[in-house]
Amino acid sequence: MVRTRFAPSPTGFMHVGNLRTALYEYLVAKSAGGRFVLRIEDTDRGRLVEGAVDVIYRTLSLAGLCHDEGPDIGGPFGPYVQSERMNLYLPYAESLVRSGHAYYCFCTKERLDSLHDGESTQDSPGYDRHCRDLPADEVRDKLASGMPYVIRQKMPLTGQTTFEDLVFGIITVPNKELEDQILIKADGFPTYNFANIIDDHLMEITHVVRGSEYLSSTPKYNLLYEAFNWEIPRYVHLPLIQGRNEDGTVSKLSKRHGSTGFDDLIAEGFLPEAIINYIALLGWCPKEDTRELFSLSELTGAFSIDGISKAPATFDYDKLEWFNAEYIHRMSREEFIVQAVPYFSGLSCVDESTHDLLTEILQPRITRFCQIPEKLSYLNGLEDFDPELFEHKKSKSSVDSARLLLGQAAESLRSITDWDADSVINALTKVSERNDVKKSAVMWAVRIAVTGMAVTPGGAVEALLLLGRDRSIERMEHSRQRISQ
């Protein structure tokens, strides 16, 4: 049974990188009929954020990544919140001390800080292993006197550690590069590095899926598994998601690259399905064909670990936008209206009777729902526009022709009894025939006159239908007068 876990720390913010990790964890498990568990890693009490866990629940649920075990729904391996497992870690660390794989360290914060200043980190990285070989009785005394301490992992000084990653292959690191990392902090909490492997083992996680930034610390974890004589899980490291910097370079995706939080993207009008679909394809590609549109369950069916690429991928908002548009275009009329209605509220001339027409003109034209108000802003009032808008070569329209045609068009429209597409087209076509001009010249003049916008969703006819007869004619007269001096 494949078991994966998503182990976010509750920061109150769900980064798309985290979300993609969750997605792949879900897919690795579900594509193999396994279980996907949620574990909250809140061992950093300094970074606790109110309500942050709810953000995680909400995001997973919106994204459709339903977990099989977790703090909210329980499961056979609980509790699923690390702070509630507090008393469980220290004994493991102490057993490591006894077996010679870890040691107490009494170094002060100040001493550690001064270490970082002395740039010459010749052989060993980070910590200088100052307390590694303290005499046993000295350790006993310090402990007895209540001196604050941390527990550090005792890394081998020679040799090398090798592990296999399912996407990156075999990786070997010299042991002397490994820092004697802290396992238990002075506040008694375990570090992520320690809690992580204890919990993964206890929760019987079979596949550890995470970003490739953890690649270089994986040997340290393996040394821990070995010290405990525990089975080492399979590793699936994911290529990083990068963002494009202003100067054209790329780096690990972060806030300065724009909206990188799931909530931000939602607020900007991206659909959860589109976001999931896009990030699934950032670093993964289906084997069978060139399809790109996948629902979550289709992804589950198509997913395989060997489709994951090693090279980092750059987040591309254009492509996300395209996915979003695809999802919008494929909606049923009913779905579209449900999503669009909230954006109709600030618009005049819109009621249920216009929903079908609005869907028709909007659905192929928006890539995000929040674009609706600006696209239809003319409904709320005719702005003073540049008369030059009447000039349009391709439509054979000009200020002069508009001046001539608008009066007649208004006149013709005024006599319509049933204000519908057919009669409007009919009336305007007659105007063009009577004056022996292209239909587009009339249409252009009318559309500009009633909307004041160079570009509108739908054409003159749709604008007229939305505005209604009275308002349309009123606007046409108004616009005609503006160009009649």
Add this chain to the structure above:
RNA sequence: GGCCCUAUGGUCAAGCGGUUAAGACACCGCCCUCUCAAGGCGGAAUCAGGAGUUCGAUUCUCCUUAGGGUCACCA
């Protein structure tokens, strides 16, 4: 800087010794057309460089270069 990883068009990428080097986004052009979209058709654009292995390298090996990651009492 040490260590680790990566390298096919601007971006996501297929390819896993022999291909006219797929496809998608973006871009450009044409068609359709009452504007703009949508849709259809077409175009430009990629194997970082150098050695080797091989009958033959985008594909395997090494070096160089470039980029990224990591070096916390954060996760």
